[in-house]
Amino acid sequence: MILVEREIxxxxxxxxxxxxxxxxxxxxxxxxGGVERLSGPGPIDVGARFRVAQPGLATAVYEVTEWRPGQGFTWAATSGACGPKRSTKRAPTARAAPGSP
Structure with a gap:
């Protein structure tokens, strides 16, 4: 697993x-490079699907598998970039840095 953290x-x-x-x-x-919502309008929640294009990568369809408002979410590629039997997950998370108010 690759973990990338950024302090903002x-x-x-x-x-x-x-x-x-x-x-x-x-x-x-x-x-x-582009995002197209496939699951229709409305609030994002578990099950929402997006077609995502990124430079140098195959376009992939991601499905939100966890949605934690104010904290983070996880989505997994269900087709495209990883082929039919593999998946990739991304889990952006917002949290206070140590020592933050």
């Missing part, structure tokens, strides 16, 4: 406000 000096609620806008990731992140 702002309140976790502010980080979550950006992280949870999956529909806007192509606007916000240089590593995402």
């Amino acid at each position: 000096r702002t309140a976790p609620a502010e980080v979550w406000a950006v992280m949870s806008e999956l529909d806007r990731w192509a606007e916000l992140l240089p590593t995402v």
